[in-house]
Amino acid sequence: MRPPSPSIPEREFALSVLKQSLRLDGRTPLEMRMPAFRFGPELGWVECALGKTRVVAHVDAKMVKPLPERPFEGIITIHSELSPMASTEYEAGRLSEEEVLLARLLDKVLRRSDAVDKESLCILAGQRVWHLRLTLHFLADAGNILDCACLAGITALKHFRRPDVEVIGDDVTVHPPSSRAPVPLSINHTPLCLTFAFFIDPETPPILDPAQLEATLSSGSMTLAMNAQRELCVVQKAGGVPLPVDEILRLVEVGVQKVKELDVLVEAALQEDWKGRRIEVR
């Protein structure tokens, strides 16, 4: 059920306020909501919150036969389904356009960018590889669910530990976590996602991490996924308000800074959680 479009006073107020570089929740235009992480009891379960937007990411692994055309690589699949739990605008079962775009972007950022080294997931070439399943549950959508989901996803992948495997000849022994400490995944780089929203009025500056009302009123958005090594993984500006090239490059520079800060935050949160866990039996 599509939510009612914002009322005229709401729209006029929000747009006039944005024109003065102020936002409804008091942030500056290029300020992102502070992400909050909550780690579950099992490894690979993370809840990420960006303000009121909340996404849970969960990773699990099992051993399967590899794809015949890629016998040396593991398999990573991402499962995400937008349900009405996230917001009344999403309908259960029906694949809306937003859901397709969200799923495609998540796929590009988390899987196609080779964040996780697939060759390290190989146990026995051609016969046994790890199949990682990343499941995303969208709990609440208060704007910018994409960034929240990517953040939750990559943090879950970094948090996850897979069971240690010993291969002697053709014999594969999986050691349960109780006997041998589980092993972290081999992460090549940490792609982090940033979404900017633009408005038709050229005097209104682009904003980072739009809230729900801001996203509804915007007429274009650009998503950048970058890592802390100044590499762009995904750029997606599909239509919307045309922008001058310099503006896009300026936002890329802004993104580089933000991603560095986010990366530090994610690492700090992971370290914090790690201290509180007892994995190894000494």
Next chain:
Amino acid sequence: MGSRIETLNAGGYRSDGRRQLELRDFIIDLPTVSSSNADGSAVVSHGLTTVMASVFGPREARLRSLTLHDRAVVNVEVGITPFSSGERRRRGRGDKYILELAAAIKATFEPVIQIHLYPRSQIDIYVQVLEQDGGMLQASINATTLALINAGVPMSDYVAAITCGVFSTQPLLDLTSLEESDVPHLTLAVMPKTGKVTLVTMETRLHVDRFEELVRLALLASKVLHAEMRTAIRAHTGELIRAMGGSRLSRVPDREDAPGDDDQDEAMADA
């Protein structure tokens, strides 16, 4: 495995014999006699990538519930024929890649088409990919631009799209599918009059410093494509004028604010 095909060899030639910054053959086919009911159509080829776009509209919306009171609704449907690529692959209409392509085209043209002139109507754009060899989105956007102009749908500007990649530090333009699978690349769609970018998509990892270089290069390349599109449209319009007995029409005075009218005199002189 056969010998590896070099993306860019030591002599500066690419696998299909082009130079680094050379574009593929850009062939535009605007139908003089329309075989279908479409209001406008165009077949565009970039080398071996061929895409056909048909435009219906603005016309009365089929479903009242899908109309907007103050503007037209733009619907885009993309179809990729199974015989378009080397491996015969049938993609269903609900395929995510196709839906993404359609959404990108729709989002690209919605701010460009003057939809406020046609409230409660719809404009349907059907894109069929006939042959693919890299640059599918690029060709689809270019074909759609030409089909919309052919249909007489008012737009603020052309939209020219181009792919651009980088092989180690060397930039490449207009990539084939072999090159696309090999090097990091992006697709850029530009409105040439103002030089503003309507679409940028990139799915491969690229360093930020290289990104700026590629974007600026793609901007220049899109201007070249724009010039070609304008020439084709002018030639086509010139033929229509001739067919309607235009050689007896008096010369239209040159207006400075109209884009690209400088070569209209030449088109009339040929008549």
